[in-house]
Amino acid sequence: MKKFASLFFLYVIVSASLTARAQTPSPAPTPTRQQGVQPADEDSVVRITTNLVQIDAVVTDSKGRLVTNLGAEDFEVLVNGKPQKITNFSLVTNEVQTAGQPVAGATRTDRSRVPVPPAVIRPEQVRRTIALVVDDLTLSFESMNQVRQALKRFVDEQMQPGDLVAIVRVSAGVGALQQFTFNKQQLYAAIENIKYNPLVGRLRSFEPGGDVAAGMEPRTRMPTDSQDRGIVRPESPEKFRDDTLARASLGVTSYVVSGMRDLPGRKAVLLLSEGYFLVDSDEPGKGQLVRRAIERLIDSSSRAGVVVYTMDARGLVAEGMTPSEAQNVANLGVNEIQGVMRTNREKLMGPQDGLRYIAERTGGFAIYNSNDLGGGIRRTLDDQKSYYLIGFQPDASAFDASKVRFNHLTVRVKGPGLKVRYRSGFLGITDEEVRPIANSPERQIMRALASPFASDDINLRLTALFGNDAAAGSFVRSLVHISTEGLTFTRKPDGMREAVINVVAYTFNESGAVISSVGETHTVTLSDKLYDRALQSGLVYSLNVPIKKSGAYQLRVAVRDDKSAKVGSASQFINVPDVGKDKLALSGIALSGFDPVAATNSAGVTGAASGGETASMLTQAAMRRFRAGQVMQFAYVIFNAKADKGRSLPQLVTQIRLYRDGKEIFAGRETPYEARSQADMERLVAGGSLQLGGLQPGEYALQVIVTDLRAETKNRTAINWIDFEVVK
Numbered sequence: 001m002k003k004f005a006s007l008f009f010l011y012v013i014v015s016a017s018l019t020a021r022a023q024t025p026s027p028a029p030t031p032t033r034q035q036g037v038q039p040a041d042e043d044s045v046v047r048i049t050t051n052l053v054q055i056d057a058v059v060t061d062s063k064g065r066l067v068t069n070l071g072a073e074d075f076e077v078l079v080n081g082k083p084q085k086i087t088n089f090s091l092v093t094n095e096v097q098t099a100g101q102p103v104a105g106a107t108r109t110d111r112s113r114v115p116v117p118p119a120v121i122r123p124e125q126v127r128r129t130i131a132l133v134v135d136d137l138t139l140s141f142e143s144m145n146q147v148r149q150a151l152k153r154f155v156d157e158q159m160q161p162g163d164l165v166a167i168v169r170v171s172a173g174v175g176a177l178q179q180f181t182f183n184k185q186q187l188y189a190a191i192e193n194i195k196y197n198p199l200v201g202r203l204r205s206f207e208p209g210g211d212v213a214a215g216m217e218p219r220t221r222m223p224t225d226s227q228d229r230g231i232v233r234p235e236s237p238e239k240f241r242d243d244t245l246a247r248a249s250l251g252v253t254s255y256v257v258s259g260m261r262d263l264p265g266r267k268a269v270l271l272l273s274e275g276y277f278l279v280d281s282d283e284p285g286k287g288q289l290v291r292r293a294i295e296r297l298i299d300s301s302s303r304a305g306v307v308v309y310t311m312d313a314r315g316l317v318a319e320g321m322t323p324s325e326a327q328n329v330a331n332l333g334v335n336e337i338q339g340v341m342r343t344n345r346e347k348l349m350g351p352q353d354g355l356r357y358i359a360e361r362t363g364g365f366a367i368y369n370s371n372d373l374g375g376g377i378r379r380t381l382d383d384q385k386s387y388y389l390i391g392f393q394p395d396a397s398a399f400d401a402s403k404v405r406f407n408h409l410t411v412r413v414k415g416p417g418l419k420v421r422y423r424s425g426f427l428g429i430t431d432e433e434v435r436p437i438a439n440s441p442e443r444q445i446m447r448a449l450a451s452p453f454a455s456d457d458i459n460l461r462l463t464a465l466f467g468n469d470a471a472a473g474s475f476v477r478s479l480v481h482i483s484t485e486g487l488t489f490t491r492k493p494d495g496m497r498e499a500v501i502n503v504v505a506y507t508f509n510e511s512g513a514v515i516s517s518v519g520e521t522h523t524v525t526l527s528d529k530l531y532d533r534a535l536q537s538g539l540v541y542s543l544n545v546p547i548k549k550s551g552a553y554q555l556r557v558a559v560r561d562d563k564s565a566k567v568g569s570a571s572q573f574i575n576v577p578d579v580g581k582d583k584l585a586l587s588g589i590a591l592s593g594f595d596p597v598a599a600t601n602s603a604g605v606t607g608a609a610s611g612g613e614t615a616s617m618l619t620q621a622a623m624r625r626f627r628a629g630q631v632m633q634f635a636y637v638i639f640n641a642k643a644d645k646g647r648s649l650p651q652l653v654t655q656i657r658l659y660r661d662g663k664e665i666f667a668g669r670e671t672p673y674e675a676r677s678q679a680d681m682e683r684l685v686a687g688g689s690l691q692l693g694g695l696q697p698g699e700y701a702l703q704v705i706v707t708d709l710r711a712e713t714k715n716r717t718a719i720n721w722i723d724f725e726v727v728k
Contacts, residue, residue, distance in 0.1 A: 275351020
């Protein structure tokens with residue numbers, strides 16, 4: 001009877017909006033520490049301190065091929081024209097699968113295939129970290145369409161196992177750093193949200209020292225020369241607007257670059273834009289603010305170890321007169337025609353100067369005058385295979401506190417026909433000054449929330465499940481398992497044990513905007529008996545977020561221990577269907593498990609689980625961690641199953657599949673669904689069980705496929721999946 005009690009409880013989790021927030025100490029298998037961001041190898045860390053500056057350089061031969069057989073004696077480094085002694089030198093290699101070969105998983109263009117749940121990637125498995133930044137503030141309608149197609153091709157064919165990828169819109173704002181993922185479905189959702197916008201909305205401030213958004217961590221402080229005094233600003237309103245948009249775009253790119261500092265793998269940013277003017281013949285002052293923003297981007301890329309590539313999203317740019325100008329050419333003199341041609345050339349080719357300037361000074365290259373944007377993305381990926389990491393001890397003048405300046409780098413390589421690409425310099429500020437220690441609770445939490453990987457000083461496990469209630473509408477119910485390993489409990493005079501925790505949760509939509517946030521402080525008071533149980537079971541924090549609009553969402557949660565200042569974080573991507581469109585859809589999948597041997601002694605449990613069993617199942621649903629040999633139970637809700645006018649029962653077929661590392665290892669039989677006993681035909685409860693015997697420890701994914709035989713062919717299948725872990 002335990003099976004029916006478990007399924008009933010799981011159904012309650014995904015079918016109704018329960019208590020909004022609660023902590024429940026409950027027994028569970030002893031949690032293991034999740035992998036967080038691992039410190040990079042000392043030889044691959046790019047640092048800028050008063051004792052060491054490290055830069056990375058790519059060397060190619062006359063045919064553009066990477067050169068990997070050089071030593072320190074083959075390089076010469078100069079700072080502001082002064083030679084530097086190389087003290088550290090290494091070749092960092094990053095071999096990946098050949099770009100351009102399709103990888104496992106369904107593509108957007110192959111709708112007949114069942115999408116494969118993505119494999120879970122740990123930080124040490126990341127080979128490349130790639131941010132594709134789309135300057136949607138200025139892209140034309142034509143360019144936007146080309147960019148979308150190139151990005152889809154990248155995800156379908158060029159993205160490889162071990163790639164951590166973000167597709168970021170310049171106008172995304174606070175959500176820019178929340179987009180890094182290895183989940184293709186999340187990337188597809190980001191691409192779908194890249195749209196042409198003829199009217200640019202409110203621009204958030206990405207200037208150094210400005211807040212990213214209300215309540216979020218301020219950006220890294222950088223010197224602004226008294227707010228750029230003495231710089232001539234454009235007088236023309238149109239050019240001032242272009243200047244402002246360019247600075248906003250570069251500011252977002254710098255923000256993304258800075259946030260990539262602690263991420264693993266070889267790191268690159270590809271900025272897709274229509275370019276930036278650096279020089280204007282009519283207004284010489286135009287471009288100075290843009291150039292200053294570029295210098296900050298160069299410095300950020302140096303400190304974060306990120307190579308920046310740029311691409312002119314317009315493709316092949318054609319010079320000449322416009323049709324209206326050509327019609328009037330008979331009325332123009334030779335000098336006037338030449339003037340029109342010169343002006344048009346400047347408008348078309350001038351923005352490419354900015355793209356080249358950025359790429360050349362950050363160690364990348366610019367791609368322009370090519371309609372093959374997908375091929376351009378492939379070139380940037382191929383360029384990530386190897387680089388030289390060169391370190392030297394800088395002269396004291398490079399970090400003169402009385403006058404912060406931009407230090408210009410020159411790297412020369414010996415050998416005929418060899419070319420070297422590197423960053424052009426760095427600001428005379430140490431990493432410690434640029435990245436002050438996050439000593440306030442708020443900054444500690446926000447820094448943890450900004451990372452795409454879990455912070456595991458406090459081990460968290462987040463399970464976010466979509467549900468829909470007839471009265472409450474759609475919602476996402478999140479269960480957060482909090483390991484007590486990182487919590488500090490103190491003994492009170494009455495003998496109880498007490499810990500104080502800060503919980504912060506953000507829900508981002510597919511645009512990166514915050515749609516919901518929670519910030520609370522909780523005091524957890526436990527008796528000795530409950531404390532002993534919590535040491536093994538942890539705590540469960542529950543949160544419900546109403547969802548008014550379908551789409552892709554990301555939930556991020558951070559927990560801070562008030563006594564020790566330890567922080568843990570976790571995140572999850574979830575796709576919310578539109579239940580109101582009368583299209584077949586599934587809720588989230590809730591999991592629980594039990595030992596089949598122990599279950600034989602559980603006779604007498606009928607309609608619902610007991611209090612202790614309920615707590616245990618809630619913990620299992622939150623953790624999604626089971627022992628090999630257990631029976632894992634799952635439950636979900638089917639929405640909008642079709643029935644004919646005679647009110648006959650829906651005709652559904654269900655199937656489950658099991659995956660590990662993105663590969664199918666088990667496919668269940670297609671099973672007819674029995675709906676006769678259901679009370680609500682709009683919300684059909686479904687579920688089952690799966691014996692976990694014989695599974696090796698590791699990460700797995702359970703996929704549920706439901707087919708409605710009465711629905712139209714294109715809308716007759718709904719698919720959802722959830723990942724879980726098997727331990728010994």
